[in-house]
Amino acid sequence: MAELNILVTGTSRGIGKAIVEALGAHRVVGHSSAGGEGRIAADLSRPGAAEALWGEALERLGGRIDVLVNNAGVFAANPVDAPAGAWVDEWERTMRINLTASAELCRLAVRHFRESGGGATPQSDTARGPRGGRIVNIASRAAYRGDSPQHWHYAASKAGMVGMTKSIARGYAGDNILAFAVCPGFTASEMIEDYMSSRGGQQILADIPLGRVATAAEVAETVRWLAADAPPSATGAVIDVNGASFVR
Secondary structure, eight states, X not given: OOOOXXXXXXXXXXXXXXXXXXXXXXXXXXXXXXXXXXXXXXXTTSTTHHHHHHHHHHHHTTTOOOEEEEOOOOOOOOOTTSOHHHXXXXXXXXXXXXXXXXXXXXXXXXXXXXXXXXXXXXXXXHHHOBOOEEEEEEOOTHHHHOOOTTOHXXXXXXXXXXXXXXXXXXXXXXXXXXXEEEEEOXXXXXHHHHHHHHHOHHHHHHTOTTSSOEEHXXXXXXXXXXXXXXXXXXXXXXXXXXXXXXXX
């Protein structure tokens, strides 16, 4: 297998950390809000942060990125009875991190992937055509089944991510740009533990025919396959990793 240059966002813990481990055969640059341990620091709630992250990742990876994995996201309750200003602020923060920053990175990836494939001369560049590449977006089963009354914003952001992924797949397959989405359900990670406690862990498990939540490693293996091995004809696919708690 050829070594790939991969940018993964949101890698400090949980699914993102597991994705980096699963992609250990490749050159991976990770990201988190605070940085540390070799990760690029970028606060994706801030305008311009996604572009700066892409630029630094490109520099670290020698000017070429083959795969973008958009995993960074937030999942915070936003009660309908919250003050109007606070409710809108949390809606917009979630959209910016979960969807807008991912869209910015997808745009930069598409533009990069459409560049020539390289070669010794301009003539060989032209002959090789577009570089091509892959995008894997981590969405959620909430994109299809919705979420709790306190998480409209999260469900909407993930539905937007799925629509964006399918649009990229349809629009750029001819440039050898492939796009996939993964829709986990509840996943054993730090991000979800408080939510599960607040909703009653046993009640949640009763809704999962498999009898347990997915592991971060299971989601990460799905991402690894899509990033490196999935056949090109699978572009546009959305893969559910939710223990049959939601079946489309």
